[in-house]
Amino acid sequence: MIELIPAIDLIDGACVRLQQGDFSKKTVYDTHPTTVARHLERLGFRRLHLVDLDGAKMRRLCNIRVLQDIKKHTGLKVDFGGGICSEADIETIFSAGAEMVTIGSMAAENPELVADWIKRYGAEKFIIGADVYKGEIAIHGWYKTSNMPLTDFIDFYTTLGVRKILCTDIARDGMLNGPSTELYQSIMQRYPELHLIASGGVAGNEDIEMLDRKGIPAVVFGKALYEKRIQPERLFAHYGIAKRIIPCLDIKDGTTVKGVHFDNLKQAGDPIELAKTYCANGADELVLLDISASKEGRKTFTELVSQIAQNINIPFTVGGGISELSDVERLLQAGADKVSINSAALNRPQLIKEISNKFGSQVCTVAIDAKIENNTWYCYTKGGSERTDWELKKWACHVEQLGAGEILFTSMDHDGTKNGFANDILAQLADCLHIPIIASGGAGCKEDFLEVLTHGRADAALAASVFHYGEIGIPNLKKYLKEQGVNIRL
Amino acid sequence: MQVAIIKYGGGNIYSLCKALERSGAETILTDNPEEILKADKIVLPGQGNAACAMTSLVSLGLDGVIRQATQPVLGICVGMQLLCKSSEEGHTPCLGIIDTVVKAFNAHYPHQKVPAMGWNEVAIEQNPLFASWQETHNKASGYVYFIHSYYVPICKWTIAESRYILPYSAAVKKDNFYGVQFHPEKSGKTGELILQNFLSL
Numbered sequence: 001m002i003e004l005i006p007a008i009d010l011i012d013g014a015c016v017r018l019q020q021g022d023f024s025k026k027t028v029y030d031t032h033p034t035t036v037a038r039h040l041e042r043l044g045f046r047r048l049h050l051v052d053l054d055g056a057k058m059r060r061l062c063n064i065r066v067l068q069d070i071k072k073h074t075g076l077k078v079d080f081g082g083g084i085c086s087e088a089d090i091e092t093i094f095s096a097g098a099e100m101v102t103i104g105s106m107a108a109e110n111p112e113l114v115a116d117w118i119k120r121y122g123a124e125k126f127i128i129g130a131d132v133y134k135g136e137i138a139i140h141g142w143y144k145t146s147n148m149p150l151t152d153f154i155d156f157y158t159t160l161g162v163r164k165i166l167c168t169d170i171a172r173d174g175m176l177n178g179p180s181t182e183l184y185q186s187i188m189q190r191y192p193e194l195h196l197i198a199s200g201g202v203a204g205n206e207d208i209e210m211l212d213r214k215g216i217p218a219v220v221f222g223k224a225l226y227e228k229r230i231q232p233e234r235l236f237a238h239y240g241i242a243k244r245i246i247p248c249l250d251i252k253d254g255t256t257v258k259g260v261h262f263d264n265l266k267q268a269g270d271p272i273e274l275a276k277t278y279c280a281n282g283a284d285e286l287v288l289l290d291i292s293a294s295k296e297g298r299k300t301f302t303e304l305v306s307q308i309a310q311n312i313n314i315p316f317t318v319g320g321g322i323s324e325l326s327d328v329e330r331l332l333q334a335g336a337d338k339v340s341i342n343s344a345a346l347n348r349p350q351l352i353k354e355i356s357n358k359f360g361s362q363v364c365t366v367a368i369d370a371k372i373e374n375n376t377w378y379c380y381t382k383g384g385s386e387r388t389d390w391e392l393k394k395w396a397c398h399v400e401q402l403g404a405g406e407i408l409f410t411s412m413d414h415d416g417t418k419n420g421f422a423n424d425i426l427a428q429l430a431d432c433l434h435i436p437i438i439a440s441g442g443a444g445c446k447e448d449f450l451e452v453l454t455h456g457r458a459d460a461a462l463a464a465s466v467f468h469y470g471e472i473g474i475p476n477l478k479k480y481l482k483e484q485g486v487n488i489r490l
Numbered sequence: 491m492q493v494a495i496i497k498y499g500g501g502n503i504y505s506l507c508k509a510l511e512r513s514g515a516e517t518i519l520t521d522n523p524e525e526i527l528k529a530d531k532i533v534l535p536g537q538g539n540a541a542c543a544m545t546s547l548v549s550l551g552l553d554g555v556i557r558q559a560t561q562p563v564l565g566i567c568v569g570m571q572l573l574c575k576s577s578e579e580g581h582t583p584c585l586g587i588i589d590t591v592v593k594a595f596n597a598h599y600p601h602q603k604v605p606a607m608g609w610n611e612v613a614i615e616q617n618p619l620f621a622s623w624q625e626t627h628n629k630a631s632g633y634v635y636f637i638h639s640y641y642v643p644i645c646k647w648t649i650a651e652s653r654y655i656l657p658y659s660a661a662v663k664k665d666n667f668y669g670v671q672f673h674p675e676k677s678g679k680t681g682e683l684i685l686q687n688f689l690s691l
Contacts, residue, residue, distance in 0.1 A: 001611040001631045001653065044657040046644055075646040124616060193628055217629060237599055239653035241608035242633060279678070284609055310508045315635060315676045335504040337676065360538060362607050362637050405607070434603060459608075489609040489633035 001239065002211055003218035005197065006040050006225055007049040008033050010063040010082075017223040018053065029226040037070045043232040048076040049102070049166075049220050055083020056104065064096050071097030079127050090117055094125075102166060104129035107157070108137045108148060115160055123161030127197065130154065130167045132183065138170055154191060163195045166220065172201030176224060179207055184216045204229045209238055213485060242489045243453045243481070244284035244460035245474060246438060247467040249274060250291045251320075254304060256468065257291070269468065272307055278467070279312040281474040284489060286312070287340065287408070287438075287462060290320030291383065302334045309335020317365050317408075323347075328355050332363065340408055342367040343381045346388055346395075349402055356403030365438075366399040367408040368392065370425075377425060384412050392425070393432055400435050407433065408462065410440040418444030418466070423456035430457035438462050446472060446480050453486055491689055494529035496556070497521045498546045499537040506535055506566070509675035513686045523555045531689060532559055536567025536673075540592065540640065541580020543568055553585055562691040563667050570662065570669025571640060579640050587667050590645040595638075595655055602655050605639040612660040612672070614650045619661065619668055621687045632680045634660070634672035642671065 008015050011026065015033045019025035030036045037048055050070065054062035061083045070078060080093045081102030093101050107114050107128045118126050130153055131138040137148045154165060167187065169180035179201040187196055198211055199220040208230070211219050224230045249256045249271050256271045275286055288308065290301060305318055318331050319340030328339050345352055345366050355364040369380045370392045377392035390398075396407055409429060411422035421442045429437055436459035439452045443463035452458045466472045482488045493515045495503055507517045510533070518525060526532060534556065537543045547553045556563065565573045572584045577592035584592070595604045613631045614620045624630065641658035644651060650661035652671070662669045668688065674681035 001613045001651075003613060003630075044644060046648065046651060046657070075644075193624070195630065215629075217631075233598070233656075236653050236656045237602065239611070240601060241603075241606060241610050241636075241654070244608060282678075306504070309505050313505075313509055313512075313675060313678055313682055315673075332502045333504060335502070335508070337502075337505075362605055405605075434600070436603060436607070489611075 002208065002216060003047065003195075003197075004045060004208070004235070005047045005049045005218055005220045006045050007051060007199075007220050007222035008036055009051045009053050009222060010066055011053045013063060013066055015226075016053070017226065023053075023057070027223075027226075033066050034069045034073050037074050037076055041074045041076055044236055045232070046075075046077060048074075048078045050078050050080045050098075051102075052080065052082030056081075057083075059083055059085055061089050061092060064092060067093065067096045067098055081127070081129060087117060087120070090121065094121070100125050100127055100164070102127040102129050104131065108153065111156055115156075118157075118160050118162060123163070126162055127164040127166050128157045128162050130165055131170050132167060133170050150187075151190065154187070154194070158191065158194065163193065164197060164218075165194055166197040166199055168199040169201065176203040176227075176229065177201055178203060179211060179219070181210065181214055181216075184211070185214055188215060188217075202230070205231060205235050205238070208235060240487060241459070242284070242487045243458075244438075245282075245449070245478060245481075245488075246285045246287055246460050246462040247274075247278045247283050247474070248287040248289060248440065248462050248464045250289050250464060251301065251304065252291055254301060271304060272311055274468070275308050275312050275316075278474065279314050282478055282490070283314060283474055285314055285460070286316040288316060288318050288336075289340070290318075302330055305331055305336050306334040319365070319367055319408075324351070325354050325358060328359065328363070332359060338363050338365050338405070340365040340367045342369065343383075345399060346379065346381045346390065349398065352399055352402040352404050356405065361403045361405035361435075364404050365406040365408050366404040367410070368396060368399075369410045369412055371412040372425075380412060393429065396429055397432055400433055404435060406436045406438065408438040408440060411442065414442030415440070416465075417442055420444060420448040421452035421456055421458070421461070423451055426452060426456035426458050436460065443472075446477050449477060450481060450484050450486065453481065454484075491515045491531070492529045493517050493531045493533055493689070494526045495519045495533045495535060496526060496547075496552060498550055498552060499543060503535050506533070506673075506675040509682070509685055510689070513682065513689055515689055521550050521552060523551065526552070526555055527559065529561065531561055531691070532556070532563040534563060534565040534569035534572060536565075536569045536571075538568065539580055540568055540571055540577040540584065541582035543572060544577075544580075544582045544584060547572070547585075556585055557587065560666060562688065564688050565667070565669040566675075567638060567671060567673060570671055571642060573662070573664075573667055573669050574642060577640060588642070588645070588647050588662055588664050588669070590643055590647070592640050592642055594640050597655060605637055606654045607637045608635070609633045610636050610652050610654055610672075612650045612652045614661070615648075617649045617661075617663060618691055619649065619663065619684060619687050621690070622683060626679070626683060634670075634674070634677040634680055636672045638671060642669070 079100035197218040202221040315337040317338040318336040379390040439458035440462040652660035
């Protein structure tokens with residue numbers, strides 16, 4: 001998650017922006033920086049990059065009062081830069097309340113002195129500004145260039161323990177023509193632990209979203225925000241819950257099995273060991289279904305649930321054989337996070353309401369098995385053995401109204417085929433529902449997962465045999481999905 | 491290392507106990523003030539609705555006990571929200587340790603579902619609760635597991651931020667009081683690290 005750092009540049013106590021550091025190309029946005037800072041805080045920002053441009057030009061601190069005033073009236077964490085020449089300046093800035101100082105020209109001109117400051121105050125309090133022009137460090141408000149390669153510069157400061165490097169491509173700053181993503185990516189490749197702060201060229205939300213996708217740790221922006229090219233609300237709205245990858249353990253008599261079209265059971269191992277392995281491999285959640293339960297009316301193995309809860313540290317859902325509230329209570333007490341009900345809900349829909357009223361809707365997953373017949377999807381009960389008169393979408397909307405927290409949808413036509421999920425009907429379900437959908441049935445290759453999480457619009461994808469038999473490794477699958485731009489926990 | 495888990499309702503804390511035990515703690519589930527104040531660490535777990543939770547804390551006389559605590563206290567989920575001044579959930583006053591108001595999520599777009607449930611990313615600040623994070627994650631962020639409909643806004647006690655609909659506090663800290671909005675016991679290795687760090691405070 002990229003750190004979002006709005007900037008306020010100061011000239012004569014007012015909030016301005018320059019183009020490529022040129023004082024003759026300045027725009028005054030607001031004469032009261034504190035008002036701007038308070039507004040930024042209200043928008044939800046936590047950080048502020050405060051730059052004393054007079055100071056940078058005059059080589060002495062000129063706008064310390066502004067810093068004091070902003071710290072007095074906001075809770076923003078502020079780094080202050082511009083015009084810092086001596087240890088006394090640093091003392092003044094910290095006394096005025098700044099959490100960090102940003103060292104620009106001095107970092108290139110007098111690295112030995114800056115190194116002393118870093119040792120004295122601690123590396124975590126320093127942001128080192130690297131103004132880059134054609135791969136070299138530029139200095140002193142951009143009126144001079146040095147011959148120092150950027151990498152030598154970064155090496156010097158990272159050796160001292162500095163992690164925050166504010167890198168400005170000065171060819172782009174204030175130009176609103178997009179950030180130097182390739183430059184930042186190449187730096188991150190070389191220094192993966194760096195807290196690189198990208199600066200310059202940000203023209204809108206898309207640029208920030210792109211830097212975030214490329215794994216750039218932080219970004220500074222000014223002009224684009226003041227010119228309303230960045231919409232902060234939309235910026236935050238873009239973040240969301242990661243898509244989940246869920247292995248499903250179908251359990252019969254204490255061992256994991258996977259049914260192909262719901263019969264022909266094959267043994268796939270010890271559920272506790274399997275659960276631990278999935279957990280270590282990056283599964284986001286587990287589903288344990290006691291598949292014999294619906295058919296033979298057996299109760300879920302509470303003991304197994306409790307052993308699994310002792311051994312894993314991710315959420316898991318338990319299903320099969322739940323017909324009343326006491327079953328739910330017993331399973332939750334054994335350590336399950338959610339329960340999944342299927343036949344019992346079709347049998348007595350009010351059970352959904354009872355569960356969600358008593359334990360919260362997040363506990364109640366409704367599993368739906370459906371099959372297409374003359375262009376209509378019908379819901380099935382009793383482990384897929386009996387057709388009901390419920391049309392899929394009607395039933396799904398009904399269970400949502402009753403308080404279901406999530407739908408686990410299995411297309412019986414796709415299940416076990418390894419030809420991909422039922423993406424069309426899943427996308428239609430997503431249109432009419434407001435609760436998350438777990439897609440199940442048909443996973444064969446990693447592209448199937450990408451398809452269902454994008455075009456199928458599922459919130460989670462569930463599979464069993466491809467995981468149990470090692471045909472798809474979860475770490476590989478998740479890496480692939482992340483590379484394809486899916487929000488995935490790695 | 492004894493951790494008192496405050497008992498004040500019928501919520502499910504089995505996984506939390508087991509996670510703390512896996513991290514080497516001895517857990518005791520109790521509503522006894524003496525036992526609570528004697529423990530090395532205190533955990534205030536989350537239990538459903540904030541107003542109901544507050545009512546039961548007050549009726550057990552535990553609100554004052556928590557405020558008195560000088561050892562590290564960790565509020566989880568609603569437990570973190572209870573550390574605040576008040577909550578919009580049931581419009582209840584809370585413990586008032588952290589001077590901010592707990593607010594309800596208001597979705598603006600269809601994909602923003604409430605409750606916010608699932609894995610979301612947090613950006614952390616340097617804090618002992620997040621010790622060794624950099625070494626294990628290689629960056630100042632990571633994914634943890636959330637289920638909540640209410641949030642603690644960003645405030646000066648925020649030590650980790652998350653974003654869902656808007657930015658909010660994923661973790662807060664004031665003096666010996668820590669709060670996490672997510673469930674560390676369900677947050678994989680990241681959650682385990684946080685629980686271990688809490689035990690080491």
